[in-house]
Amino acid sequence: MTPDILNTIEVILNGLMTGVMYSLVALGFVLIFKASGIFNYAQGVMALFAALTLVGFQTGQIPFSHLINEIFGTHVHNWGPGLNSVLAILLTILVMILFAWLVEKLLLQYLVNQEPIILFMATIGLAFFMEGLGDLMWGADIKTLDVGIPSGGSFWWEDVTRTWVSEGYEYYGMYIDLLDVWAAGIAVLLVTILTLFSQYTKTGRALRAVADDHQAALTVGISLRSIWVIVWSIAGFVALVAGIMWGSKSGVQFSLSLIALKALPVLILGGFTSIPGAIIGGLIIGVGEKLFEFWIGPLVGGATENWFAYVLALFFLMFRPQGLFGERIIERV
């Protein structure tokens, strides 16, 4: 193979990996949208908040330490050397479940049967609130997150690919970040578990029932409030996974909450109601933007990755508004 082909393959592979990262964020949106019809603007901030909390536990930070120091004139920052990754992750999961419970208790409960736009506004408020809360609890500095997932290029892959090149060319091998490979594996696992859960468990069935018709779900005795707590907990868990991946990749900082914006075109492509759609939409956007940058980018001065996804989404909105895999609106004739 010529280096050109090999380079293209490398771009595609890296696109796939990036796509998986987008999918992870999009997945959280789909879960909540399906079960409650709410477009949860706070999903990106949830990922940030989860990552902040995780780092906080790992490093043994005292929550609200700035506030405490300000009020009491103390100088407390840490309560100890911190927890190991597994324990910190488990605790963060508990925090996200508590968060889901509070959202239902303080917010959703009062907004039953309101217009979608009102619910959407409420989640925007929630997003800003959480951003502030995360800041106040754990501080605004950029943090590094390391839960022990290997990162950096794979030398083995570099060596393997170096042998693929045809005689007479010079080629240095493909670069693939191990962290991305892990992220892809974890995403696949996550989706498999979610799919099995929603297809084959009683609670999963109830979730799908609520997604279809929440009034009818009430009439068979499904409690919407507990379903919402469950859904938001799962979305919180997905946010944590996304937070870990993005946080390990680019550090835990407030721009992390903006990855939610990248999830939007993914959702438009894949459909707001489809879990596989979120995955495949993410992959298409990931590969699409990398390839576009690789081929067309140099001709237009580069930086196409910033807008490619949104333009693609625009075309989808015009020609296939329900997305590739969005739930078909069942219409009997």
Add this chain to the structure above:
Amino acid sequence: MSVDTNVVLTVNNIEVIYDHVILVLKGVSLEVPEGGIVALLGANGAGKTTTIKSISNILGTERGEVTKGSIEFMGEKIENLTPTELVKRGVVQVMEGRHCFEHLTVEENLLTGAYIRKENKKQIRDDLEMVYSYFPRLKQRASSQAGYTSGGEQQMTAVGRALMARPKVILLDEPSMGLAPQLVEEIFEIVRDLNEKEKVTFLLAEQNTTVALRYATYGYILENGRVVMDGEAHSLAENEDVKEFYLGISGGDKKSFRDVKHYRRRKRWLA
């Protein structure tokens, strides 16, 4: 109503207001005897559905609330219970327009009916077979998406789903809606069957007065949020006013507009 029968469900003079302003029910009272099939009749907007929804307490999701009166089930007040609690106690509603879970298969729809039950799988399996024995058609369609089944099959699914909760009372709202006359008969036959064999009590809201009175034991006629008439089903079916206004049978010769007006007056007095 005769005193010797056991009353399971009592609605005492309830008033329902939507959105804090719209008064929909203006004092509805009714009683449902154990093992009975009670029909709630009346035109569009009379308050049949609202009555049923206030019993099953899903008014809250539509910004409605019961502001006066009380509802009792087996001697206990239930107007403040959650829908989940009501289903657990054995009051299950089948909504107007069927409301199947479209993207779930027929069998999954039926299984969601058993959501609140804690029994083991075997018992729920047995009940599933019981439902299939009443609705053999559902067994054939078990694995197809409910949204793609016919209107009749969806109505059967909705009733079957309610049965899976092992209810004492089913609140059946407009089972005939959008179904061919033949199917309506079929559904009502099954209702009667379930009433006799499974001992399920029914409160059904119906516009199709003819069919409803044929299968019901007792009937209430609602108009503008009030009960304007009630009685044994057969005597209601014989009643001249009911015949004319709800069954569409007039006394043979054509009536003049004056008579109609006179009748209106009579009815207003009744209300």
